[in-house]
């Protein structure tokens with residue numbers, strides 16, 4: 001089971017447990033939020049992907065979400081004068097959207113220009129916002145896709161209940 005699958009499973013198990021504690025009543029509705037799974041460009045020493053989970057609300061910029069929660073974004077361009085600070089002109093804040101692109105705004109004109117030779121699912125984090133205030137779901141982001149030192153497969157299928 002991947003880290004992302006474990007996260008999704010833990011969230012659903014949490015709701016089941018709260019329902020049991022509440023005597024069968026559904027837990028109160030959580031406010032809308034989007035779950036993010038950020039996958040590092042390097043593997044852990046045991047060879048598995050290094051995944052960090054964060055939660056964001058609609059309207060938040062992906063660049064802000066990553067920088068505010070210490071998720072590596074710029075790699076070798078992290079020093080102030082080596083990137084444009086979110087202006088959409090330097091093209092150094094590239095991420096790959098592995099899952100959940102429908103929860104994000106469409107590519108902006110700046111992205112279309114800067115990323116025209118890159119795969120369609122690559123985005124500039126400074127131009128990417130979480131879609132709407134009521135958005136819910138999971139977005140999986142590959143950090144630093146240009147420097148990715150490994151291949152990994154995202155298994156969209158949720159883990160079955162019998163799986164350990």
Ligand code: FES
Nearest residue numbers: 086088091093126
């Ligand atoms: S920070 Fe320069 S393009 Fe995003």
